[in-house]
Amino acid sequence: MVAGTRRRTGSVSDWLIVLGMIVVIIITLYPFVYVLSMSISAPRYVVSDSVWLFPRGFSLESYKRVFENEDIWRAYSNTIFYTVVGTALNIVFTVLAAYPLSRRTFFARNWIMTIIVITMFFSGGLIPTFLLIKELGMYNTRWALLIPGLTTAFYIIITRSFLQGIPDSLTESAKIDGANDVHILARIIVPLSKPILAVLALFYAVGHWNSYVPAMIYLSNAKLQPMSLYLMKVLVQNNDSMLEGMADQLDRAMFGMQLKYAIIIVSVLPILFVYPFLQKYFVKGVMIGSLKE
Numbered sequence: 001m002v003a004g005t006r007r008r009t010g011s012v013s014d015w016l017i018v019l020g021m022i023v024v025i026i027i028t029l030y031p032f033v034y035v036l037s038m039s040i041s042a043p044r045y046v047v048s049d050s051v052w053l054f055p056r057g058f059s060l061e062s063y064k065r066v067f068e069n070e071d072i073w074r075a076y077s078n079t080i081f082y083t084v085v086g087t088a089l090n091i092v093f094t095v096l097a098a099y100p101l102s103r104r105t106f107f108a109r110n111w112i113m114t115i116i117v118i119t120m121f122f123s124g125g126l127i128p129t130f131l132l133i134k135e136l137g138m139y140n141t142r143w144a145l146l147i148p149g150l151t152t153a154f155y156i157i158i159t160r161s162f163l164q165g166i167p168d169s170l171t172e173s174a175k176i177d178g179a180n181d182v183h184i185l186a187r188i189i190v191p192l193s194k195p196i197l198a199v200l201a202l203f204y205a206v207g208h209w210n211s212y213v214p215a216m217i218y219l220s221n222a223k224l225q226p227m228s229l230y231l232m233k234v235l236v237q238n239n240d241s242m243l244e245g246m247a248d249q250l251d252r253a254m255f256g257m258q259l260k261y262a263i264i265i266v267s268v269l270p271i272l273f274v275y276p277f278l279q280k281y282f283v284k285g286v287m288i289g290s291l292k293e
Contacts, residue, residue, distance in 0.1 A: 102163035144218035
């Protein structure tokens with residue numbers, strides 16, 4: 001009797017969990033499906049705001065105008081550059097900072113970790129940082145988006161925690177065989193750190209892809225600005241440069257609204273395609289990196 005009651009209780013709990021997950025999935029997917037539907041629906045339905053979930057009519061004119069725009073291609077190439085180069089530099093410097101801090105034989109690791117943790121609570125502020133970047137000659141250059149954020153304290157900490165889980169016997173055996181710290185890091189530590197490296201790559205890449213505030217502050221040259229800043233101009237400042245050549249006011253109104261949805265889809269698709277390839281490392285890396293001591 002008790003066993004039957006427990007089975008029924010467990011079954012009800014499982015169904016409630018499944019129901020809750022379905023609700024969360026619907027809430028999560030609806031905005032993306034709505035934006036996608038608005039971007040490919042016929043313009044007259046977009047203007048009349050009669051698209052609720054699935055597309056009404058069909059039109060790819062907004063995507064045609066997006067891909068014909070040179071400013072978008074330039075902004076896209078800038079974003080790819082910042083994401084690829086920035087992520088590579090981020091991973092290299094994060095690992096270089098975390099590896100010595102994970103070795104118990106490093107005498108100053110506790111002092112350095114204390115300083116790193118302090119930077120999570122205190123910073124110089126926007127104006128001093130801006131003046132520093134300008135004095136260093138990085139203002140209005142690509143380096144203004146790459147150098148100041150080479151690494152972050154939080155990612156150093158989780159990487160350090162992960163590396164502490166690698167047995168010291170491996171590094172000690174390598175040292176007995178004559179390997180130095182550079183060889184140990186490159187040939188032993190890095191190959192064993194694929195989960196945390198995938199996590200770092202995903203976090204840093206998403207950060208670079210979505211970042212627009214540093215570009216808005218440090219890059220006044222439009223030729224160097226990323227896609228996220230261009231998207232902000234279109235959505236917030238209602239930049240309608242892609243509508244040039246449309247003499248009819250109604251056409252401008254229709255495509256002006258739909259273009260915003262098309263640009264959103266174009267800007268988020270690449271990062272959505274990358275995530276499934278890193279997902280298997282993502283959960284494992286985050287759990288190990290956050291729980292290991």
